[in-house]
Structures are given as C-alpha cells and as structure tokens.
Amino acid sequence: MGEKLMSKKKPAFPVNAKLDDYLEHYNRKIEIPVFYEDLLRFAGAITVYDDEGEDTLWIRVYYSEFEREEIDLSLKKVYSILHSNGGEEIIQYLNVDAVDYCTFGNSKPFRIKVRNILNDNYTYFYVKKTDASRVYGLELEHMLSPYNLNFLVYKDTLIEEHIAGIPGDEFIKNMLPKCSESEKAQLAKEFVKFNERAMIRLLGDMRSYNYVIVPTHDFDHVVYKIRAIDFDQQCFEGKLKVYRPQFFKENLKMVQLVQGKLQKHSVDQYKLEERSIVAKRIMSYEKRIAKLIKICKEDEISLPEHIERLGKEIYELTSDVKFKRSQNMGEIMELALDFVKRNYENVSALQIIEHRIDVK
Structure with a gap:
C-alpha cells in the first residue's frame, strides 16, 4: 500500500x-x-x-x-x-x-x-x-x-x-455516461482548468463530492463549469498531490476523460490559459490579496511538518529556494501567487515546471 x-x-x-x-x-x-x-x-x-x-x-x-x-x-x-x-x-x-x-x-x-x-x-x-x-x-x-x-x-x-450545481460524484455516476462526445471534451477541458486553479491557490481535497458541475444552456448546446464548494482544506496538507484533484480516486473518470479527449498540447494550452487568468485576477485584487496574505503569514493554519514538506515539494518543481525556506503556509501561498504572477507571460519557465509535474 x-x-x-x-x-x-x-x-x-x-x-x-x-x-x-x-x-x-x-x-x-x-x-x-x-x-x-x-x-x-x-x-x-x-x-x-x-x-x-x-x-x-x-x-x-x-x-x-x-x-x-x-x-x-x-x-x-x-x-x-x-x-x-x-x-x-x-x-x-x-x-x-x-x-x-x-x-x-x-x-x-x-x-x-x-x-x-x-x-x-x-x-x-x-x-x-x-x-x-x-x-x-x-x-x-x-x-x-x-x-x-x-x-x-x-x-x-x-x-x-449555497453554491448551485450538480454534485460532482452524482454527475460522474448518473449524467456523465449520457453526455455527448463534444460535451465530454468540454468537461475534460474544464477539469484541466479546475485542477490547475486548485493547485495554484493551494485548495486541497477536491474530491468529486467537494465540487459541483454547473450546466448552462447557451443557444444550441450546454456549457459546463466546475466549482469548488468546500474550502476547509485551504493550505493545510503537506503533500502537493492533495492540491491536485487529478490524484483522487473519486476523480478517476474525469482524469480518463482528459486522457481520452485531449491531446497533450491542448492540456498544456488550457493550463497556461488558466494560469494567465489567475495571474490577471491576482493583479486586479493585488491590495486585498496582500492584506490577506500578510495576516496568513502571522497565522497558524497548518502543522510544521506539513509546511516543511509542501515547501520542499514546490521547491523541487520550481527550483525557487524560498519555498524550501518558508516558515508558514502564508509564506508558501505568497510565493506561489507571486510565482504565477511573475511567470504567466514566460511560457518557457512554465513549460519546464510542466515537464517536472508530468514526470512526478
């Protein structure tokens, strides 16, 4: 085991x-x-x-x-x-x-x-x-x-x-098999983006019952979005995999959807798109985020061993030694958001990290 x-x-x-x-x-x-x-x-x-x-x-x-x-x-x-x-x-x-x-x-x-x-x-x-x-x-x-x-x-x-939507576990079990091939491709794209967003902002435990799928009718087709509904695993765990929905067995069907519907260059493009969008949001909320992170850096919301492990695991991906030296989750969060903001236009840097993530 x-x-x-x-x-x-x-x-x-x-x-x-x-x-x-x-x-x-x-x-x-x-x-x-x-x-x-x-x-x-x-x-x-x-x-x-x-x-x-x-x-x-x-x-x-x-x-x-x-x-x-x-x-x-x-x-x-x-x-x-x-x-x-x-x-x-x-x-x-x-x-x-x-x-x-x-x-x-x-x-x-x-x-x-x-x-x-x-x-x-x-x-x-x-x-x-x-x-x-x-x-x-x-x-x-x-x-x-x-x-x-x-x-x-x-x-x-x-x-x-209340965040309206169809619970992910219920959707995967009862509705996903009935989706058209184009709807499945669109769901695969959304899961890639959701997975990326959760990792960037260190939101853990996005198992299928902790998010909802939101269908919206747009002219002659349905557009699906994925929304988190449970936030108590923000910046707590030490394993980076916990912040990546793809590693939970409850999301296996969604991962298989991505593997079956999207080519690697499409997955990379969607990840890059999501990072760019998050980077723009970081900049638009800069002062408010800075206030929140400053408070978080002085707060205790995790365990020392989790902070040490997560800092090391992100350092292995980014080669930024500041992650390894982090003393609390607020510092790791600040570094992670700053990294996304600084590099969202630097495609080569992100591709290096992407390769390391794929290897792991």
Whole structure:
C-alpha cells in the first residue's frame, strides 16, 4: 500500500484578531441573530434519503415547539442579511422548510432551506463553525476564481450561501455516461482548468463530492463549469498531490476523460490559459490579496511538518529556494501567487515546471 494521501482529520483553526478586522473591513463580519451552537439544540432527527432510497448522510432535525419559533425567526433574519438589506419586511413572506445536519466530514454543517411563500421559490444557506482555513479559502476563491462568494462571519459562526450545481460524484455516476462526445471534451477541458486553479491557490481535497458541475444552456448546446464548494482544506496538507484533484480516486473518470479527449498540447494550452487568468485576477485584487496574505503569514493554519514538506515539494518543481525556506503556509501561498504572477507571460519557465509535474 502506498502512502495515504490525506491526514485523518484537520483541526479547526480560530479566526485571529487581524483576520477578524479584515473581515469587518470587507463587510464579511456582521452581527447575526443565531449561532451554530443554537442549532445543535434539536430535539430529534430523521434520516434524509435521496430519490433512489440511498442515505444522503444528512439528517433532518426538529426542535421543541418553544425552540422552533425562535430558531425559525432567527434563520429568516439571517436569510435577509445574506440575500437582502437585512430588513424585516421580507420575513413575513419566508418559510423555513427544513433544517438538515450533516455528520459527515470536518465541518458538520447545517443546511437551511428557505422558501418564499408568494412564489414557492426556495434557496439554501449553510451554518457552520468558523474555521480560519475555510475563511482564507472562501476569500481566495472569491478573488482568484471566476465566481463571487457571499458569506458572513460572526464570532464562532460562519454563514455561507449555497453554491448551485450538480454534485460532482452524482454527475460522474448518473449524467456523465449520457453526455455527448463534444460535451465530454468540454468537461475534460474544464477539469484541466479546475485542477490547475486548485493547485495554484493551494485548495486541497477536491474530491468529486467537494465540487459541483454547473450546466448552462447557451443557444444550441450546454456549457459546463466546475466549482469548488468546500474550502476547509485551504493550505493545510503537506503533500502537493492533495492540491491536485487529478490524484483522487473519486476523480478517476474525469482524469480518463482528459486522457481520452485531449491531446497533450491542448492540456498544456488550457493550463497556461488558466494560469494567465489567475495571474490577471491576482493583479486586479493585488491590495486585498496582500492584506490577506500578510495576516496568513502571522497565522497558524497548518502543522510544521506539513509546511516543511509542501515547501520542499514546490521547491523541487520550481527550483525557487524560498519555498524550501518558508516558515508558514502564508509564506508558501505568497510565493506561489507571486510565482504565477511573475511567470504567466514566460511560457518557457512554465513549460519546464510542466515537464517536472508530468514526470512526478
């Protein structure tokens, strides 16, 4: 048996005072009327099954009559803060249809389903325990990916908007076999770009259930995009492979798609395109990223042995000795983003690194 790819369990890291100030400056820190701990006071629960009768690993919780009224009102207020101006005028038109709790994974989130009773439209949001890794991950996703993210932090509670899409594992199992050959080629391209983006910004554990596939109808065809939905493995693990989705067995079908649909020069071109796009985003968010990285350099979001290993592995690819000398994950992140920014026009340097990555 080979070495296990990931650690058994990642600890939650607290949000320090400087990160808290950063969140307040960028309107991420807002007083909310309910805490994660409040939702744990449920009186009972039932298992949630999917349409095929499979256990979803979520349980639907219910509260005593006394608790329910207070919690419902608080969750409606949170919805208003997250999606509107925080006013109470829309509360009368909202109904909390379900509060689900997931016991699987690190974050143990609550998923809240809120319905507009006027038109029966509904949406979800998530209530989680605050973790600095996740906050850094959400902020970097907001700045370095094509997608804006809406989330709020208040003390030990994190509120995240729902990212719509088809869970990757479900898509691979049920929908990928039905895709046309041109759709499969397009999915292969998107997986290459997603893989590259995750590695550049050190977002780990992008197994198929931690991202969604988003189909968009465009004239006579469907365009697919891949979006990360779980950010608690930002800059924690020491193995570089953890930050490359292609190495997880859950993504094998997507890797086979790339191998079957794309020639090597196309893969190289898509990787280069993604690096160039990320480099431009780094430059457009330069001051904000610099603030975040400065805070991260003074923070503790990983273990010493992970920092040492990751620095060495990236040094082996880039020959930049600064990676090997890094003292924390913030320094590695800063060097990685700076490397992408400096080299995105230097194709020869990136091709050398690409060769080393392929060899490994």
